[in-house]
Amino acid sequence: MNISPCQSHSHLSRRSVLRGTGIAGLSWLTPLADLLAVEAEKAPSGKPARSVILLWLGGAASQLDTFDPHPTTKIGGGVKTIPTAIKGVEFASGLEQTASVMKDVSLIRSMVSKEGDHERAFYNIKTGYRPDPTLIHPSIGAIVCHELPEAKIEIPTHVSILPNQWPARGGFFGAQFDAFQMYDPKQQVPDVKARVDEKRMDRRLEGLSVVENVFAQGRSPNLDEEKTLHQISMQRARKMMTSDQLKAFNVSDVPAKELAAYGDTPFGRGCLAAVRLIQAGVRCVEVTLSGWDTHANNLEGQASQVKILDAAYASLIRDLKKLGLLESTIVLCGGEFGRTPKINNVGGRDHWPHGFSMLVAGGGFAGGRVIGATDPEGERKEPENPVFVEDLHATVQSLFGIDYSKEIMTPIGRPMVLSKGDVVEALKA
């Protein structure tokens, strides 16, 4: 109980205390990562990021069975480990391909939040704010699209592939910033194909103009632009229906070999579509892989999802790099929270927001670094060098060149900064 729906200064003070202990331990970085950081890639261009991909592990992946295993301790749970491209850093077996691209990726092992409920935690991670009954905050993709409008693109600039019940939302920026939802990219994007031939469509639109003229009589001449956005969104929808850029949504024309590299699963195809959409100029794509909520049979449940994730994630990083897009594209991979060190009596792990893992790459994030560490015995809740959710948001926004401390006047008349976190310098290239 007493889960706060509001933000509080108390959170800051607690963070400061924890952060202080991290600084006392030499630096933000673990000693190992500190050494490796010297070799890490510098941002070659120094240009701000222009797009972001969020690979959402819905249900919450277990850090102990993916990116932060402790195989020899009592909390290991039978996990087997493999080496990664970062010397001395191990992953759970099954993540071999991901392990091989870690020179381009950094790993946060100390993500901390206060939300242990799926819906609240999804909100927290995607928006950088805890749920607030008075307003809905925009998710990171909506913030980027709002702050960096893209005029040239004819398809939605914010896309959610394989969304679960909580896709990214525009929040107080408005529903026009909600993520456009689509499902398995081997199928047609829903509702983009006209159901009648061009001649009939023209006739329909001609009739529509007659009807709209009648509705406009006696009403504000700016009703559409300032309020309904009805005709504006219809024009954009029409433009999208005939756009060549629509092809980016569909991977049915991709050679089988290329599809196989991503695992040829719905999530793998989603990751491939994400790369194509970024190539087409889309600002933010989220791809969801659900099925991580392993309250029972954790080891098997995590392993089956790891198999799907591994090929897709590694191929996405490789392809973005090959296409020269990794420098400008931030790739985040994580879920609502982590899972408990303690294994319950049905072989499952429950919810754990006190130190979980998140992969960050591209767009100005350094590669090859590991930030933070969790207690190998699972007894201490607080991880070393905690990274708070709002700090990750501030870091992402700063890499876009967005002034994240800017105050936005929300529709309820309450000013709100885009992010109340602090930039994690140690994560930047």
Add this chain to the structure above:
Amino acid sequence: MSPFRTSPSWLIWLRNAVILGSLAVGVAWGVGELLTPPVVQAAQGLGLSKQRLADVRKAASGVDSEFAKDWAQKHWPPAERADDLTIARRLSLALTGSIPSLQEVRVLESVKSDDVPQWWLSHLLKDRRTSDYLAERLVRVYVGIETGQLLFYRRRRLVEWLSDAIRENRPYDGIARALIDCSGVWTTNPAVNFVSVTRNMGKSLDEAKLAARVSRAFLGVQMDCVQCHDGKLGSTWKQENFHQLAAYFGQAKFELNGLRDDPKLKYKTRYLGRTEEEVVPARVPWKPELLPEKGTPRDRFAHWVTAKDNRPFARTLVNRVWALLFNRPLISPVDDIPLEGPFPPGMEALADDLIAHDFDLHRLIRVIVATRVFQQSSRSADPAHPTTEEAEKCWAVFPVTRLRPEQMAGSVIQAASLSTIDAETHVLFRIKRDIDVANFVKRYGDSGEDTFEDAGGTIPQRLLLMNGNMVTDNTRGNPLVNAGTRIGMLAPDNSIAVEAAYLSIFTRRPTAAESDHFTRLLAEAKSTNARSNAMADLYWTLMNATEFSWNH
């Protein structure tokens, strides 16, 4: 000799006569359905005595005079009265979640009453669709869209219970008390679901969530904002105010055999800045003198919340019902009403009337509907001075607001049927309707809890309306099911066909320009197939217009 026996000629004539007769009856029935109202319904009375109607009008007039004073001060000339069909459309959307059917429009046009809105209201308040829809909207206020724990929460039962209560017009204070102070098993006493939905996985009830729900739903106060710290940004609420409210649920104990109160239980919390949890006493944040001396904490709390002298309870219902009818609350956000004002015109007069009439929900709806404010047009009659957002804000015109997803879906399905889809409709059709609505809402974007946002339309919504299955299936040529095709086949001429489509979809007749345009298109369609397509195009066009997606 022919191997076939020839039927006698009189038999052939008889057979042909029977077939032709049946066809004629069928066509006559179809045309009749299109053009004439069911006689019985149109002949029904107002359902309200003259004295009660006069009393409702008097209360409405008091509300109107407050608005008139406000408009005069702000120099906003009020809009003219809207026509009866437009008002009836607003009422159907607000109370049933759908536009009136063509059948209902014909009834409305033939009604001999000097007060068609009140006549229509009498009809709707008896209609199961109204109580079902209002119950669904209010349950969203009480428990959100949470799924709860399957074993301990039956949302459907709660909605049905509330629907019965609304249909029987049980006093609203009694409904609120039944929810706050419920006990027993959640399947036999559906009100228990208001509490059981907060049961956490393997834990007890969530007193904080219950306090937040009650304060918002019944007191119009967003007290959950001070759950973990004292109020900011001008709020004077303290953290202890919230937890003292939550403490009224501290003795509620939920087990497999149901909900009851256990006097041994205490509500505890750890306040900001303190290291230990402490027992929190149950206290109300204002007017403690209204608390009964005896009873369980929840019983006393329920009586305090609903006391006649506890005006926030009445104001909260006024604001909620106003929002349901206008699609915009008097005070926004709908569940954040200042305790001491200032209040907009109408609020206190309506709250007084509600209290004086023992929280009669039907009467509150009637009074608001009887106001000039509700019956005003949403457009200006003066082309030189079109409506503005400011005029809408002070209610000098009826506000144009976006329809909710379920209202959109319900309206598409209703417009595609000539007859009314209600409790009398075949159960299979109603099941299909519910599935179609759920699918549409999922794609269009569920509004979640009962909020009133003025968000504009989006690209996915337009794509869904232009190319989605629901509009396509309900408008394509299909003489058995779709109204558009049937109107095209049965209407005596093209202008009547266009008019019937407009009445089905917009609840109004076309203007001359609109009638000319679509009548010409129908006239150009020579073959049966082309005519069917032309009607489908007309239906598609009207359903994709701003007028269809926005309440006006």
